[in-house]
Structure formats: C-alpha cells, structure tokens
Amino acid sequence: MQNTNNITSQTTSYSSVTRSNFGAWGWSMVGFSMLMYYNFAAWTADGLNVIVQSFVDLHGWDFATLLSFSTPAGWIGVVGALIIAEMIKRRGAKIIAIIGLLALGLTMIWFGRITSYMEYAIGLALMNLLATGCCFNVPATLLNSWFPRKKGLALGWATMGMSFCTATLIPLMFFLFNRFGIPGAYAVVGGVLITLGIISIFWIRNTPEELGLYPDNEPISREQQTTNLAMQADYQSTFTYRVLFKDREMWLISVGYGLLWLVDIGVVSQLIPRLISVGYEKETAVWMFTSAALICAIFSYFWGWVDVKIGTRKTSVVYAFFFAITHSFLLIRGNEVFTYITLLLVGASIAGIKELCTSMVGTVFGRYDFAAANRLVSTIACLFRVSCFAVIAISLKYTGGYDGAYMSFIVMDLIAAVLIFMINDKCKGKQDVSIA
Structure with a gap:
C-alpha cells in the first residue's frame, strides 16, 4: 500500500498549521464536536454522579443495586462503539450523528419515566451505547476529515467539551431536577438532544469539499478539490x-x-x-x-x-x-x-x-x-x-x-x-x- 502525495505539502506553510484559522464553517464543526464530546462525557461518566441518586430519590430504589448496573452498561458501550464506528465507516459521520442524537434524545425522555430495575438497566445500557458509539466516534471522524493536518489543534478545542461537562453538568442537572422534577428534567435533556439532531441535518457536512471549501481551510486548486470529492x-x-x-x-x-x-x-x-x-x-x-x-x-x-x-x-x-x-x-x-x-x-x-x-x-x-x-x-x-x-x-x-x-x-x-x-x-x- 503506497501513499500518494501529502495533502497540502505545497500550499500550507508549517507555521500556519499551529494557527486556529479554521474558517467559519470549520469553527462550526469544532463547535458541534465540542457539544458531542460534552454529551459523551455526560452520559458515560459524569452523569453517574446524579443519575443513580435521582432514581433513589424518585422511587426509593437501592443505591448499590443501581450502581452495579454501571459496569455492564459500560461494556455494552464498548460494543456500541464498534458497531456505530462500523456504520460511520459505511455511511459517513453526518447521518450517524443525526440518527444517534435523535435516538439518544428519545432514550432520555423514556428513561425519566422508567418504573423498574430492568428498565433502568436497559436505559443505562442504551445511553452508554449511543453516547460512546455516536458522541465519541462522530466528532473524531468529522475533525480528521476537515483538518487532516490541523486535527490536533481542532481536537484540542473540541475536547474541551468533556472538561466543560465535568465542571457544569452536576449543577445543571440539579437545577433541572428542582425546576421540572426528575422525569421532566430528563425530558428537557431529551428534547435538547432531539433538537440538536434535527439541526444537524442542515449543519453538518462530512468533508469541507462538500461545501466547496478546503481541508484545513488552506487553499487548493478547484481541480484538486473536485478530484478529492470524487x-x-x-x-x-x-x-x-x-x-x-x-x-x-x-x-x-x-x-x-x-x-x-x-x-x-x-x-x-x-x-x-x-x-x-x-x-x-x-x-x-x-x-x-x-x-x-x-x-x-x-x-x-x-x-x-x-x-x-x-x-x-x-x-x-x-x-x-x-x-x-x-x-x-x-x-x-x-x-x-x-x-x-x-x-x-x-x-x-x-x-x-x-x-x-x-x-x-x-x-x-x-x-x-x-x-x-x-x-x-x-x-x-x-x-x-x-x-x-x-x-x-x-x-x-x-x-x-x-x-x-x-x-x-x-x-x-x-x-x-x-x-x-x-x-x-x-x-x-x-x-x-x-x-x-
């Protein structure tokens, strides 16, 4: 297997690679990826700080029993990462982002209304599967397609979403619980995720060439751009x-x-x-x-x-x-x-x-x-x-x-x-x- 030529070796100066000159559409892809990484951290790790206790408060269930479901749910999330990553390879990041966000939103709405341990286990597993497979793999694929040379810089900005999640999710969920009640809070979260999924139909593009733009926001010839897209x-x-x-x-x-x-x-x-x-x-x-x-x-x-x-x-x-x-x-x-x-x-x-x-x-x-x-x-x-x-x-x-x-x-x-x-x-x- 042989390489062809380096994508922008003749058009991109070395110093420009360290500048965050992503362009307006490029920055919007980084922003979308930040939101996806936020949701990955929220529903696979940070959210467990409030999810378990919320159902203890709502139904009087045993904390240790609920917590015990977290490990198998995490393993199911790993399987989900493989399955959904395979779908991204076959169909592209955009369609998987849309479907994944819609499915995750519906799962959250239903999750707030569960009434048994079995439903809790199924809901937690679905959250891990969708968040790991979709919210982690989609932004990774998206940013590597948009920024083949500046991917490190773009990912550096986007993965801030995980840190912002750690800093803000718990107080945000407590606010929603107090304002809307526990089922209502999960419904609000689900509604936001569904809205993001619908917006993604018009927002996300798998590659910059689809919009007539350049990889890394660095100029290449129109002929090369057309060839790349084909x-x-x-x-x-x-x-x-x-x-x-x-x-x-x-x-x-x-x-x-x-x-x-x-x-x-x-x-x-x-x-x-x-x-x-x-x-x-x-x-x-x-x-x-x-x-x-x-x-x-x-x-x-x-x-x-x-x-x-x-x-x-x-x-x-x-x-x-x-x-x-x-x-x-x-x-x-x-x-x-x-x-x-x-x-x-x-x-x-x-x-x-x-x-x-x-x-x-x-x-x-x-x-x-x-x-x-x-x-x-x-x-x-x-x-x-x-x-x-x-x-x-x-x-x-x-x-x-x-x-x-x-x-x-x-x-x-x-x-x-x-x-x-x-x-x-x-x-x-x-x-x-x-x-x-």
Whole structure:
C-alpha cells in the first residue's frame, strides 16, 4: 500500500498549521464536536454522579443495586462503539450523528419515566451505547476529515467539551431536577438532544469539499478539490478487520493510548474520594475537582497546539512522562500548597488523552482510512478505559487505599511511553492526490 502525495505539502506553510484559522464553517464543526464530546462525557461518566441518586430519590430504589448496573452498561458501550464506528465507516459521520442524537434524545425522555430495575438497566445500557458509539466516534471522524493536518489543534478545542461537562453538568442537572422534577428534567435533556439532531441535518457536512471549501481551510486548486470529492465518494478502505488485526501500528496505538486512558479515568473517577481521604471536607473536594476540570479545558488546547507543533508521537511520549510525574505527586501527602500544585498537574494531565489518541489514528491512517482504523482502535482503547475500576478495586482491597493503584499507574505510564515511541507515524493510509 503506497501513499500518494501529502495533502497540502505545497500550499500550507508549517507555521500556519499551529494557527486556529479554521474558517467559519470549520469553527462550526469544532463547535458541534465540542457539544458531542460534552454529551459523551455526560452520559458515560459524569452523569453517574446524579443519575443513580435521582432514581433513589424518585422511587426509593437501592443505591448499590443501581450502581452495579454501571459496569455492564459500560461494556455494552464498548460494543456500541464498534458497531456505530462500523456504520460511520459505511455511511459517513453526518447521518450517524443525526440518527444517534435523535435516538439518544428519545432514550432520555423514556428513561425519566422508567418504573423498574430492568428498565433502568436497559436505559443505562442504551445511553452508554449511543453516547460512546455516536458522541465519541462522530466528532473524531468529522475533525480528521476537515483538518487532516490541523486535527490536533481542532481536537484540542473540541475536547474541551468533556472538561466543560465535568465542571457544569452536576449543577445543571440539579437545577433541572428542582425546576421540572426528575422525569421532566430528563425530558428537557431529551428534547435538547432531539433538537440538536434535527439541526444537524442542515449543519453538518462530512468533508469541507462538500461545501466547496478546503481541508484545513488552506487553499487548493478547484481541480484538486473536485478530484478529492470524487475520491471520497467512491473510496473503499483496504483496512479491513483482518488487515487491522495484523497491523503493528494499530496495536501500538490501541494499547499505548488505551493504557493512558485507563490511568486518566482512574484519576478522574476517584479524585474526590482521594481528596476526602487526605483530610478535605466534601464541599472543598468538589470545588477542587471543578477547578481541576477547568484547568483541563485550558490544557486541552495546549496539548493540541503542541501536537501540531512537534508532532503527535513526540507530544504523546512527553504526555506519558508528564502523567507519570502527576501520579508520583498523588502518592505524596503534602501541605495545602502542594495539594494545589498536584491539582494543577492533574488538570493538565487528564486533558490530553482524548485528543492525542484520535490525532495519532489520523496521523498514521490518514483522512480516508481514519474511520476504518478508528472503529477498532477506539474499541480496544475503551476496553482499557473501563478496566480502570478493577485496578482501583484491587488497590483498595489489598492496600486499603489508592497508593497501590497510583504506583500501578506509573508503571502503565512508562509502558505506554515505550509503546507510543515505537509507533511509525508515517501515514500508511490513502491521501489526497496533489494536482500540478
């Protein structure tokens, strides 16, 4: 399999790649992707902080029983990521975004009116399947198609949506519960998602060429633009499952970034209990957690900027070592100043994984073959992601605290750095043909 020419090697200056000159339509794709990432974080992770308790309050159900459904729902979400990623490859990101948002909205409306444990389990599984498969894979595919060279920067902006979700979702849901009641609150959320799905019919385009625009918002000839659009319509990726399972880079990306995603969720999901365990009041711990989330939003852009400045592979290796330092700080019980420094490191660390993993898939497989490769990479990485709770549970059981988990995380950081360093980041997928 041979590459053609680099998409804009003759028309895009190196310095312009680090500028967020996406153009009006390009920025709108980034904004849409930010909303999708917000919903991914909301209904697969952050929302569990309020979803479980809301049904305890509404029906008097057992908290532990409801919480036990979260793990199988997460695994179903992984299966959903593979199924929906396959649909994106076959039909494109736009149609899957529309259908997925409409289905997620209807699910939320129904979810607020469930009356049994079985319905709760089914609703939670559907939410995880749709949010993981649609709200995570659609923006990744969209931004890699629109910004093949600036994907790191675009993803840096878009993945801020996850941080904004962490900082705002809980107070927003409490407001809706108080204003509309629990069933009404879920109906409002569902209505917003359905509205977003309808708007997406007129808003979203799979590629900039469909609007007569340029990849990366950098000028190319009209002849090349027309050729690119024709190639996109007819292209069938040669990266089948059989090819991907034998591909060295696919495994290095999946496992390397999967380990970093595992330690990322391991830190985020247990940061408040960790702060409480070292002596902070619950209200203070929640405020500190929110502060870390806002720091994360800032560093989402930072890691994206470094990505396009020095390359995804180098940035990812630096990121892995940076995370190892963060985990080392989490092992130390210092004074209040030290704790705030640690929170700064945590906020900076948890920001990078979503952007860097997606960007590396685009770097290695290119805009044409991204959807084909990402359907498997995202699934394997999600398997690591949902395994973080097992590591934490073992640490709590055998050490009585989080130190064992953090020490394991440091080892995983270093292993991930080695695996990512071994990646050959030369694009092996099809690229646009440059027309003289």
